Amino acid sequence: MINSIVKDRVFGLDLMRTIAILMVLFGHCLWVFPESTRFLYQLFVLFGFFGVEIFFVLSGFLIGKILYQLYLKEDFSITSVFYFLKRRWFRTLPNYFLILIVNIGIALMIGYSTPSLWRYFFFLQNLKVTMLPFFPESWSLSVEEFAYIILPFFLLIIAALFKPKNKSLFFLFTIVLLILIFFCNKIYYQNTTTNTTIDQWNLSLKSVVLYRLDSIFIGVFCSWIYFNYNSFWQKSKNILFVLGILFFGFLFVGIGYLGLFIETHSALWNVFYLPFVSVAVACFLPFLSEWKQEKSIFLKPITFISIISYSIYLLHYSVVLQLMKNFIPLNSQNQPLVYGFVLVYIVITFLLSYLLYRFYEKPIMDLRDKN
Template identity: 35%
Template structure:
């Protein structure tokens, strides 16, 4: 990803900005309404999870597009795949390790015990096939992305060694579909061997576990394939896709509400359908985002939020929100004070993420683009 705004796709910047906005808004509810629950609050907090899913499918769409082009251009030697990984690692790892270290320092300062297997965080292995520890909770999604970036490119590389004559587009499509199917079979083990008592229990034991969530990234790969091969059809029917995506999302949650579908009483639905349908509904919105024009008075705001979205995602909860919860008894705090804390929370999120982006992330990306050009 280039850092010059002229090379950015405005619509995808809008997707990033929307995703992080949903995450931040969901966390704001914990400041304003601590310990409270209602249909409205549950819906707002659900939007935080949807924001992460939006990040997943967007990431898959972008990375899938890069890999598909690489296969089409016959850049299938090990050096090309290694360059792909180096670029991804320079994009994701520095911020991640910086915030991981900050979380460790914060825990040591306040006298909390670190997870006994803290070293697993350095390998993105802390939630590979089990629940994520109650530390630096945002890290669960980074683990999903890092292993997604490893798995399919390795399969692509091995496949092209076996047969270099495979047509790139068909090879990309069938390997992606086969991988999604294989990952669905892994979910059978979860379905038959786990019981959950609540949505939160299901979320920690399934939704935030690497081996059960890799397919969320790969739905984005399928979207990249469709946009690459059928651009005119998708552009021509973008309004239809928009209606389909919104209706699918709405009907899915209305159906859940009407029939009181919960993980503890309908594990099959939540294991094999819910998250998959969420991803499909979000991907259906992409054709409209892709064609958004940047001639808007909100362009600078969208660009600012989009470029800082990764840093903002990493710091907003574990570093900032939880620190505020440790300092203030929010359930005993007045409404006016909560509003003040809310503005402080948003302000400090913006300030810290901007500092990380300008003085840490951006220079590293500039070095990456010089050292490892696409």
């Protein structure tokens, strides 16, 4: 199965997706280790956050490429919008609703209170306020789903109002406008709240749809550059790659070294930090989107993890990890037991994710492609 898939994929983007899901996977299992101020522990604390941010920009880049070509190729109409959404929803919704129902069953089984569950069926759990602790990783899926809806409909409405002659520049104008709108939402947040703790920032800003959609649209903006300035895209890929490394070095080390914490620099965190992370991720896209690999010992494992990454994301935390936390007693001071727990967690997650992909996600995707 992997052999037939490999030839149609971009290795660099698969690597990007694989790194992202592994960062999320390992970042979420830190609770089994004693809390520490050591650098390695703090680095893993950040992994879950940065993994999702990579997904946002990469997702924006990929859907931007699809939508941009669709927008230019034909008379962009409501039919075009629904065609785009149908293909997206075949990709995302079946898995999401299945695992949502599984999570509801688990919550009922362990006696967990689940109020306002209807919000999760419409991706409203974190539209403008902090979401409930139930199925917490679904916050990022709400951001992506609203991006899928807002972008094509915004293009359609603005195009109907202004009748653009240069559709490529109009696409760019629309993306920049959307980025500015959701960037300004963060300015509004900064001016209307007194957020001075990282926990509040994490729940009330970082995980709320109305403040996060610009991360997806920065990826879409990159797709426009890819098509319209491909020579620049290719010539600058090494420079931008190095720049991305420097940006991440600043995010991992520089902010702490300079003492730029939210308690003293709330505007930096509330307004500029998240867009800067998205730009840092975007710097890797030119290099990785051009990285083709036909023969490598890493090719098949990277491709395998990439294609089951969505299933991993849905299953790893609220299903696998939460059930293990509830039914397996663990002493965090017993290191062999802790490492064994993590190994079992990873094996179970990969096994269930492969089964979900092989017998549910892939058949639905095949059905989509046939139609």
